[in-house]
Amino acid sequence: MRAELAQPEMQVVTTDVYNQLFTMHGSIMMFLFLGPFAFGLANYIVPLQIGAPDMAFPRLNALSYWLYLGGGLTMVSGFLTAEGAPAFGWFAYTPLSGGTYSPSIGGELWLIGLLLTGFSAVFTAVNLITTIVGMRAPGMTMFRVPIFTWNMLVTSGLVLMAFPVLTAASVLLLSDRHFGTHVFDLRFGGSPLLWQHLFWFFGHPEVYILALPFFGVITEVLPVFSRRPVFGYKGLVFATLSIAALSTGVWAHHMFVTGAVLLPFFQRALVPDRGAHRGEVLRLDRHHVAGPAAVQDAPAVLHRLPHHLPARGLTGVLLASPPVDFQVSDSYFVVAHMHYVLFGGSVFALFAGVYYWFPKFTGRMLGERLGQLHVFSTFVGFNLTFLVQHQLGLSGMPRRVADYRAEDGFTTLNVVSSVGSFLLGISTLVFLVNVAISLRRGREAGDDPWGGHTLEWAAPSPPPPGNFTCPLPPIRSNRPVFDAAHPGAGAAPDPAGARTDAGGEAGT
Numbered sequence: 361m362r363a364e365l366a367q368p369e370m371q372v373v374t375t376d377v378y379n380q381l382f383t384m385h386g387s388i389m390m391f392l393f394l395g396p397f398a399f400g401l402a403n404y405i406v407p408l409q410i411g412a413p414d415m416a417f418p419r420l421n422a423l424s425y426w427l428y429l430g431g432g433l434t435m436v437s438g439f440l441t442a443e444g445a446p447a448f449g450w451f452a453y454t455p456l457s458g459g460t461y462s463p464s465i466g467g468e469l470w471l472i473g474l475l476l477t478g479f480s481a482v483f484t485a486v487n488l489i490t491t492i493v494g495m496r497a498p499g500m501t502m503f504r505v506p507i508f509t510w511n512m513l514v515t516s517g518l519v520l521m522a523f524p525v526l527t528a529a530s531v532l533l534l535s536d537r538h539f540g541t542h543v544f545d546l547r548f549g550g551s552p553l554l555w556q557h558l559f560w561f562f563g564h565p566e567v568y569i570l571a572l573p574f575f576g577v578i579t580e581v582l583p584v585f586s587r588r589p590v591f592g593y594k595g596l597v598f599a600t601l602s603i604a605a606l607s608t609g610v611w612a613h614h615m616f617v618t619g620a621v622l623l624p625f626f627q628r629a630l631v632p633d634r635g636a637h638r639g640e641v642l643r644l645d646r647h648h649v650a651g652p653a654a655v656q657d658a659p660a661v662l663h664r665l666p667h668h669l670p671a672r673g674l675t676g677v678l679l680a681s682p683p684v685d686f687q688v689s690d691s692y693f694v695v696a697h698m699h700y701v702l703f704g705g706s707v708f709a710l711f712a713g714v715y716y717w718f719p720k721f722t723g724r725m726l727g728e729r730l731g732q733l734h735v736f737s738t739f740v741g742f743n744l745t746f747l748v749q750h751q752l753g754l755s756g757m758p759r760r761v762a763d764y765r766a767e768d769g770f771t772t773l774n775v776v777s778s779v780g781s782f783l784l785g786i787s788t789l790v791f792l793v794n795v796a797i798s799l800r801r802g803r804e805a806g807d808d809p810w811g812g813h814t815l816e817w818a819a820p821s822p823p824p825p826g827n828f829t830c831p832l833p834p835i836r837s838n839r840p841v842f843d844a845a846h847p848g849a850g851a852a853p854d855p856a857g858a859r860t861d862a863g864g865e866a867g868t
Contacts (some may be wrong), residue, residue, distance in 0.1 A: 386450025411497025435473025438466025537621030639820025693753025724802030
């Protein structure tokens, strides 16, 4: 895609092939990569962090995996058909995604894959909630649960609210394509905008489904390497709950440019700031969620370590104003914003989680020099790729297009963006080489190479079946391993009975 956009006029792929790549790129990233990676990480780490021997429902866990694998393969198998993969965008707006305009079998495969992976996410969410609520070790009260586990609990709740809506919308669209139900067909009294309401009711919580787990990763990593406890533990928990609650009620901001959203209602519901009399009205999600999100970022600032998260959503503040949103909604500014949120906010944290827990997964350390090369090249490639896209959008380059004219003046910045994208690809190869080498010849890590705080570092590396071979350390705070290694520096002793909370007995 970036090779095609590096220069004006067609030179690499046709418009149809570009649209197929565009659709599947978004679909893979949104449905098959970030979310499943977070839940896969949680499958491994959450039982360890709460002192449980396994997930609550191992067979349901296996079913979730096979549904995900089967759904993912089904979704991308459109490339193997004569017509190719779907070309209607990962958001599948109707009527473009209906049978009249997109009759290829790739559309059916995409929708069926979406259904299967949606069920996988729901089953995994049920499993995680049950595990966290019912299998905590004695002494592991809810306000001693690590932040990553807390964030996965909240994320699982969001999945249970959001994914059934997407599943229902997918069934309706399949019915339109095959059974003539015309739910989204304006010619027969249907409503194309209904798809957008249903999709974005899922899609806005989905942003936080893809972000909250990695907020949790960062909150686990920073305290260990800064040698400080988590800053504002309860504030982080309540901020996460607030983000989840607010994220379910602001889907309509994705639809400002449709003309179907009652702007005065939303503007008055937004609780504008002092600049409202000058027309500076902020959107609900950016005005209200910005507060809890800032609390989530506080550990990165207060631990005084290099961080990338606090810049992840600043462009959302600009998009919060409907007049600005009207101007840049269909431009590359939104592409840049979305990638700064999901790559800058989530993928960087994903890599941090891999480097942090790789010794626990494998018993070996990742290579230091290759790791430094990977981080540096990823940071440079990421900003080269997406920073200039803000200016492209403000200059008028539309998104979702496969070509542009030389006289538009977009060529130089597109060359920079494409060079950055290739550097990103190279940086990922460096990471994969590091993983391959470390699996074979990496330095042995031991059980706790970082001086960790939470219970997973009390287990052998890699953990055996049942996770723990020795009695767990006393759980008197949210960092029991640190407390055991530093007697006298930990939390105050438990009040009577605190170590036998109702949620813990199953974990023994």
